[in-house]
Amino acid sequence: xxxxxxxxxxxxxxxxxxxxxxxxxxxxxxxxxxxxxxxxxxxxxxxxxxxxxxxxxxxxxxxxxxxxxxxxxxxxxxxxxxxxxxxxxxxxxxxxxxxxxxxxxxxx
Amino acid sequence: xxxxxxxxxxxxxxxxxxxxxxxxxxxxxxxxxxxxxxxxxxxxxxxxxxxxxxxxxxxxxxxxxxxxxxxxxxxxxxxxxxxxxxxxxxxxxxxxxxxxxxxxxxxxxxxxxx
Numbered sequence: 001x002x003x004x005x006x007x008x009x010x011x012x013x014x015x016x017x018x019x020x021x022x023x024x025x026x027x028x029x030x031x032x033x034x035x036x037x038x039x040x041x042x043x044x045x046x047x048x049x050x051x052x053x054x055x056x057x058x059x060x061x062x063x064x065x066x067x068x069x070x071x072x073x074x075x076x077x078x079x080x081x082x083x084x085x086x087x088x089x090x091x092x093x094x095x096x097x098x099x100x101x102x103x104x105x106x107x108x
Numbered sequence: 109x110x111x112x113x114x115x116x117x118x119x120x121x122x123x124x125x126x127x128x129x130x131x132x133x134x135x136x137x138x139x140x141x142x143x144x145x146x147x148x149x150x151x152x153x154x155x156x157x158x159x160x161x162x163x164x165x166x167x168x169x170x171x172x173x174x175x176x177x178x179x180x181x182x183x184x185x186x187x188x189x190x191x192x193x194x195x196x197x198x199x200x201x202x203x204x205x206x207x208x209x210x211x212x213x214x215x216x217x218x219x220x221x222x
Contacts, residue, residue: 036211043112043198043213044151087150094139094158094202094209095166098150 004088009103012078020073020102022088027068032091035062035073037084038101044087047073078106111135112214114199120220127186129217131199140182141200141211142166142174144193151198157182189221 005023012018024033035047048055048062050071055062061074075082087101112133121127131140138159143151143166153166155174163174171193173185186193196218200211 043200043216044211045213046210049210091209095141095153095156096151096211097167098143098152100148100150 003097004090004099006086006088006099006102008100009105011105011107012075013107014080015077018075018078018082018104018106020075020086020088020104021070022072023070024088024090025069027090028092030092033062033064033068033071034089034091034096035060036087036089036096036098037082038087039081039084044098047086049091078104080106080108082106112199112201112212114197114214114217116217117215118218120222121189122222123190125189125221127189127219129184129197129199129219131182131184131214133180133199133201133212135201135203135212136179137201137203137212138179139202139209140176141202142172142182142184143198143200144168144195145198145216146195154184186219186221189219191221194219194221 034049036044038044048060050062063072083106085101085103087098089096115130141156142154145151152168156164157176175183196216198216199214202209202211
C-alpha cells in the first residue's frame with residue numbers, strides 16, 4: 001500500500017490558519033487522499049477527502065498538487081478544539097492505511 | 109445515542125485468557141472494521157468485513173479472530189491473550205458510498221494484558 005509522510009508535530013496559535021502538509025510520492029491514479037483526525041481519547045473522525053481537485057467542506061480545505069504527489073490540509077482558523085493528531089491516508093480499496101500522523105498543538 | 113458502540117471500554121486480563129471485544133452499530137452499514145492502536149502510532153487494521161458472510165484479514169490478524177454475527181455486530185476475539193496485545197482497539201463502520209466511503213469509529217476499548 002502506498003505510504004504517506006507527514007511532520008510529527010506542528011504548532012499554531014488560535015484563530016490563525018494552519019497548513020498541514022503530506023507527501024505521497026508513490027500515489028497511484030486510483031488512490032483517494034483522505035484526512036482523518038483523532039482528538040484526545042477518541043476514535044478518529046473523517047475530515048475531508050479528494051482525488052484530483054481541491055476540495056472544501058465546513059471543517060477544512062484540501063489542496064492537492066497537480067502531480068498528486070503531495071497535498072495540504074488547511075484549517076482556515078484554528079481553534080483549541082482543533083488540537084488533535086491529523087492523519088493523511090491514501091485509500092486504494094476500502095481499507096484505510098494509517099501512518100503516524102501530525103500532532104497539532106493550538107495555543108490560545 | 110452513539111452510532112458505534114464498543115464493549116467493554118476497559119479490560120484488564122491475564123496472559124493466556126480468552127477475550128472478546130464487541131462492536132455494535134446503528135448506522136445500517138454493511139462494512140465493519142477492527143483496528144488496534146499502540147502508543148504514539150497510527151491505527152493498524154486487524155480484520156474487516158463487507159457483509160455478514162464476508163471476513164477478511166488485515167495487516168496484523170495473527171493472534172486474533174472475528175465473528176460477524178449480524179449486520180450490526182462484529183466481535184473481535186483474542187484466543188489466548190499475550191502482553192504485546194495490550195493496546196487500544198477501535199471498531200469502525202462504513203456505508204461503502206458517499207463522502208469517500210467515510211469510516212465512523214467507536215470510542216475504543218483499552219485492553220491490558222498482564
